[in-house]
Amino acid sequence: MAFGVADTIIAGRYSEGALAALSVGAAIFVSVYVSLMGVLQALLPVWAELHGANRGSEIGRSVRQSLYLAAIAVVVGMTVLLLPGPALRWTQVPADMRGEVEAYLAVLAFALAPALLFRLFSTLNQSLGKPKLVTWLQLASLIVKLPLSVWFTFGGAGLPAMGLVGCAWATLCVNWAMLGCAIWLLRHGAFYRDYQLWKRIEAPDWRQIRLFARLGVPGGLAVLVEVTSFTLMALFIARLGTAAAAAHQIASNLLAVAYMTPLSLAIATSARVSFWLGAGDATRARHACRLGFELTALFALLYAGAMAAFRTPLANVYSDNPAVIAQAAALLVTVAIYHVADAFQTLCVFVLRCYRVTLAPLVIYCTMLWGMGLGGSYLLAYRGLGPWPAMQSPLAFWLMSAIALALTALLFVALLRWTMKARAR
Structure with missing residues (x-):
């Protein structure tokens, strides 16, 4: 996430046009990357249950089979990133912005494979209760990413200024370095030896892959709906001008930073709910879920209050343009409400996967986030909605999306309560 924060600040300091192009390019990349990451992240309950049931010897083969799913995800993702033209034309992104966006995405297409494979490594560690190793690797990568992004963007020491695409080149270099470190650790780390990860890879076990797909594909599609309901805002807002697009990018980036805590x-x-379900202890699984809700509520309210109270200073970190700062600060009150709803629905959907509930969340997402959220936002912004005239402002998108996400969170809480009661019976 800090990669995105760094790129947003650097692009904003480089030029307003670069920040606006980043708003569109990041929206497309995040839609692709997070959706495919959702497919792979859905494997966490599988490995956590094996870990909880003391069936560690089966984890290695399961991880090797997951590589086939990862390969499919990489091919699909690279195709979309290398051919963004239809999406840019459909959302009427200004023609003078498209070239920079396409160049940015073309570089990130080749950063996708190491990013997704590193996510697979991260998911494995999370399922085994060893997330700190991934944390240290990512912190180290940030130390490399920051100076590379500045150097590639602004130039210096014989390197010409690349602008926005320089941020993408820095991401590509760091992603491959992170994957190299992960492979070395898997190969030489004593912790991983008992899981027999380095046996010869077996032929595709389609029964196992279908099991992965039944969890991962609905999960990935649900994430796709959730993320695109958020990121497509950037593409629709781009037609309102560079100041509006830049303000939206600031608001969305701050929201994404805050989202890392409820996501974590x-x-x-x-991971804990699946572990205890695998161990056959439903009571401890429910206790872990309850504790997760308490922590999520605490941090969500804390972050929402900070965004509302410090909205102008936060916007000023990203830009020195008064028009951009004013628009971004106006958005952050609604963004704070959006964040609270986002935090609760995220926790619910992850725990529902532990109970193998994936299709119902997908249906709710499609109806609420695409229908009410994105569709209603577009009408309120450009056509008018009922007695309200067209707002011609990014605020229309954030208002309708916040309402839709709040209703989604309420439905997910009710679904999770019903699921846990049914499991107890």
């Missing part, structure tokens, strides 16, 4: 708590909670 959701991953941790689902």
Whole structure:
């Protein structure tokens, strides 16, 4: 996430046009990357249950089979990133912005494979209760990413200024370095030896891969709907001008930073719930879920309050343009409400996967986030909605999306309660 924060600040300091192009390019890349990451992240309950049931010897073969799923994900993702033209034309992104966006995405297409494989490594560690190693690797990568992004973007020491695409080149270099470190650790780390990861890879076991797909594909599609309901805002807002697009990028980046805490708590909670379900202890699984909700509520309210109270200073970190700062600060009050709803629905959907509930969340996402959220936002912004005239402002998108996400969170809480009661019976 800090990669995105760094790129947003650096692009904003480079030029307003680069920040606006980043808003569109990042929206497309995040839609692809996070959706495919959702497919792979859905494997966490599988490995956590094997770990909880003391069936560690089966984990190695399961991980090797997951590589086939990862390969499919890489091919699909690279195709979309290398051919973004239809999406840019459909959302009417200004023609003068498209060239920079396409160049940015072309570089990130080749950073996708190491990023997804590193996510697989991260998911394995989370399922085994060893997330700190991944944390240290990512912190180290940030130390490399920051100076590389500045150097490639602004130039210096004989290197010409690349602008926005320089941020993408820095990401590509760091992603491959992170994957190299992960492979070395898997090969030489004493912790991984008992899981027999380095046996010769077997032929595709389609029964196992279908099991992965039944969890991963609905999960990935649900994430796709959730993320695109958020990121497509950037593409629709781009037609309002560079100041509006830049303000939206600031608001969305701050929201994404705040989202890392509920996402982390959701991953941790689902890992423990799956572990105890695998161990046959439903009571401890429910206790882990309850603790996750308490922590999520605490941090969500804390972050929402900070975004609302410090909205102008936060916007000023990203830009020195008064028009951009004013628009971004106006958005952050609604963004704070959005964040609270986002935190609760994220925890619910991760825990529901532990109970193998994946299709119902997908249906709810499609109806609420695409229908009410994105569709309603577009009408309120450009056509008018009922008695309200067209707002012609990014605020329309954030208002409708916040309402849709709050209703989604309420439905997910009710679904999770019903699922856990049914499991107890």
